[in-house]
Each structure stands twice: as structure tokens, then as C-alpha cells.
Amino acid sequence: MDRRRFVGGLLATGGLAMLPSAMLMAGQRKGHSLSVPAAELERLQRDPEFWRDLVGEDAWRILFQERTEPAFSSPLDAQYADGTYVCAACHLPLFSSDTKYDSGTGWPSFYDVIDGHIDTKPDFLLIFRRTEYHCIRCGGHQGHVFEDGPEPTGKRWCNNGLALRFVSAEKPLPALRG
Ligand SMILES: [Zn+2]
Structure with a gap:
């Protein structure tokens, strides 16, 4: 699974509190979506x-x-x-x-x-x-x-x-x- 998309999905659904902090550190923290067509x-x-x-x-x-x-x-x-x-x-x-x-x-x-x-x-x-x-x-x-x-x-x-x-x-x- 694409971690960035996974994190983004959780953020969108308000699931942030369930994320281990290490995972947040590893992913894009906030701001930019880096997916380019x-x-x-x-x-x-x-x-x-x-x-x-x-x-x-x-x-x-x-x-x-x-x-x-x-x-x-x-x-x-x-x-x-x-x-x-x-x-x-x-x-x-x-x-x-x-x-x-x-x-x-x-x-x-x-x-x-x-x-x-x-x-x-x-x-x-x-x-x-x-x-x-x-x-x-x-x-x-x-x-x-x-x-x-x-x-x-x-x-x-x-x-x-x-x-x-x-x-x-x-x-x-x-x-x-x-
Ligand atoms: Zn260039």
C-alpha cells in the first residue's frame, strides 16, 4: 500500500489519533500532495x-x-x-x-x-x-x-x-x- 496515500486517507477520515507517531514522521507530515500524473x-x-x-x-x-x-x-x-x-x-x-x-x-x-x-x-x-x-x-x-x-x-x-x-x-x- 502506498504509505502517503494511506496516511492521507486517514487524515481525511479523522483517523489521525490512531497513527503511531513513527509513521507520521516517516510520511509527508502535511501540506503537499506529491503525486504527479x-x-x-x-x-x-x-x-x-x-x-x-x-x-x-x-x-x-x-x-x-x-x-x-x-x-x-x-x-x-x-x-x-x-x-x-x-x-x-x-x-x-x-x-x-x-x-x-x-x-x-x-x-x-x-x-x-x-x-x-x-x-x-x-x-x-x-x-x-x-x-x-x-x-x-x-x-x-x-x-x-x-x-x-x-x-x-x-x-x-x-x-x-x-x-x-x-x-x-x-x-x-x-x-x-x-
Ligand atoms: Zn526539472
């Missing part, structure tokens, strides 16, 4: 130049030229409020605040992604192999995933803050664009 997850066929003015030069270089922002440069590194992190280019939700943690690296870090919204590929930009990951919809580069993250996944999704936009749980998600 499958058709919306199909890859956009945009020339990278399409995004340049929309996101600004610094974010564009990260998203579409696979640059990396300096460590400790993003205010999102210390952001821990409830909400959703969406792709700065196309606005697809990529991470829930529920999976954010302090990795000490100076980049916003998560131990899990929103299922189906991110794709990966091997990256040899440095001498050693890394795994690059990007938004499945616009292809925008987000960061690299490592195997030294916390439980329950053991993954560290190390993200450029400029490639994301944080949306507080109290505010509506922006419409997808592109």
Missing part, C-alpha cells in the same frame, strides 16, 4: 537555452552544465522547515523535508528522493567515478549520490541549493513549467 513525468525535449533566463545564470550553469556551487554557499543547507524541494527549472517536486539531514558537507543533503522523480547516470568528471542525478522531467543536474548516508537508505543525495527551490508546507506548490 505519469504523463507529467515524461522528459521534456527542451534545448538547455530555453531555461537560461528562467533560472538565471548561476543556477543554469549548475542545472545544464553540471557545475557545482561552493560548499556552505546555499541558505537551503540550513533549511529544516516542513515543506518540499522542487526543481528550480521545471518545478517538479524532488525531495520532501522529511528526508533532509545535516551531512556536514555544506550542501543540502537528503537520504531519500521522491520516487520516480529523479534519474541517475555515471559521471567521470573527476578521476573517480561518481553517480550524477538529475530531474527526470527537465534533465536539470541536481547533484551526486553517495553511499555514506544515514539509515534507513544509507544514501546521501548531495544537492546544489541553487538547483532547488524550497516551498514551505503552508504554501502551494508552484505549477510545473516548461
